[in-house]
Amino acid sequence: MTASAESRFELPIRIKLAMFFRLLALQGSWNYETLNGTGIGFAIEPALGFLPGGRDGPAYRAALARQSRYFNTHPYLAGVAVGALSRAELDGVDPARIERFRTALPGPLGSVGDRLVWASWLPFCSLVALGVYGAGGSPLGVVGTFLLLYNAGHFALRAWALHIGLSRGLNVASALGNPVLRRGPQYIGCAAAFVAGIALPLALQRITGPGRALAGAIVATSLVGILVLAGLRERAEGWRIALGVLAVFVLYSVLT
Amino acid sequence: MTVLEALPLAMLGALLGLDVVSFPQVMISRPIVAATVAGAFIGNPPAGLLIGVVLEMIALDTLPFGAARYPEWGSAGVVGGALFASQPSGMPGALPASVLAALLTASISGWSMVALRRLIASRLEKVRDQIEEGSRDALMSFHLSGMSMDLLRAALVTTFAMLIFHPLVKAIVAVWGSESASSRAVVVVVVAIVAGAALWKVFHSVRYVLWFLLAGLLVWTILLVGR
Secondary structure (H helix, E strand, O other): OOOOOOOOOOOOHHHHHHHHHHHOOOOOOOEOOOEOHHHHHHHHHHHHOOOOOHHHOHHHHHHHHHHOOOEOOOOOOHHHHHHHHHHHHHOOOOHHHHHHHHHHOHHHHHHHHHHHHHHHHHHHHHHHHHHHHHOOOOHHHHHHHHHHHHHHHHHHHHHHHHHHHHHHOOOOHHHHHOHHHHHHHHHHHHHHHHHHHHHHHHHHHHHHOOOOOOHHHHHHHHHHHHHHHHHHHHHOOHHHHHHHHHHHHHHHHHHO | OOHHHHHHHHHHHHHHHHHHHOOOOOOOOOHHHHHHHHHHHHOOHHHHHHHHHHHHHHHOOOOOOOOOOOOOHHHHHHHHHHHHHOOOOOOOOHHHHHHHHHHHHHHHHHHHHHHHHHHHHHHHHHHHHHHHOOOHHHHHHHHHHHHHHHHHHHHHHHHHHHHHHHHHHHHHHHOOOOOHHHHHHHHHHHHHHHHHHHHHHHHOOOOOHHHHHHHHHHHHHHHHHHO
16 A cells, blocks of 8 residues: 555554554664754654555655654654654655754754653652652652653653644644743743652651751751852762762762 | 672663663663662662662762763662662661762763774764665674674673672672761761752752752641641
8 A cells, every 4th residue: 555645544553553653663763963853763664665656666765865864853752753854754745844954953842851751740750759759668669650750641642742743734833833842941930849849848857867966067057058059050070979979879888 | 709699780780771871761760679689689779779879869969861871770779779678777887988989880881881982983884874774684783783782881890890880889898988878978977068959050050949848848848747
């Protein structure tokens, strides 16, 4: 079965599932030359088999080559691109237009994905898990809460992205104005701040363990440290400072 | 620890290291998960969870934006969790030494990811013409080999880290000179500062965020008083 420019070909469910599964491995060949490019080609390939001539045809080979070139986007929203581009290829859209679309889409998708997922949803879920730990949660409870919560959002976003891409083709721009994508980071950020206010002190209390002899010193030093480090913003990386401080402390504790 | 003893942890590190970027990014590579699972492998999940929570707070500072270089927490979480869980309980130096070993592993593993990406790019040069001709086989082989190399990378990092740090942490714990309360306090202060500053960097531009943080702190205070 093949698609032509005139028909609006509907992909079988198994092909959509194959594309969804391959999207999970989108960054398998991530590199500094093509970034996500070859991953996009890998994910879109099952759909391209429906082009005129099938997998041996010139349309398939041209489309696969085109889709495997440089591309950079957020992995969770890559489904928008993969869906839209496969729709465009199957609908026989002019390759020059497809190339323009491939150039225009990565920026907005990457920006929206970074803000929504890496800078909002992931830290929020981490904080919820830290809160469960601070409240006395078991290992299974903490890990289970984190994975279930995070992946409920993760898989919903991936499924939405592929659906939107496949259904709207190159007209996906308006979908990026979805309220969840636009205002989600604001709401999740507020929720994360609220959870942080409860979860961080609770988790730190449980790590400290019984005995409050050093509690005052811990709180005072931590507050001063947070203010100083937050003031340095991008000029200092907290994890490197942690590594340095712990290295000095371990050395001191071994030598004394 | 022998290579044979490190093998199960290497396989775990490989799977969780793969999750960081290549497949399937379901965040089993987050230290709170990786360290807990590694602790369970050793037979001490609560210890794995404790160091996992510590590393998770530090990891809040390194969110994986775009093509940025960041520490790799999957293998590092496994190493940290396994090291801490395998120490006798109540040893004051176990947590600081294990966290330090995990941070060094995360740093080295992050560097190995950069090296792998360069290696994949150099391999791309060899198959670029075939991919440009639309060869399905060339693309599939290139993509799947990238994932396989990432799996191998994470396994090697975990194996070497365990072989180096297991005896080292054991030796450090044996000669540790600082008292228990202050040893734990240093770790708590460090992670509190890193996590607090990281969250401020991420969320400071969100409107009303300070009010929500204060509301959360108020709830925590009520919980504290109520206990």
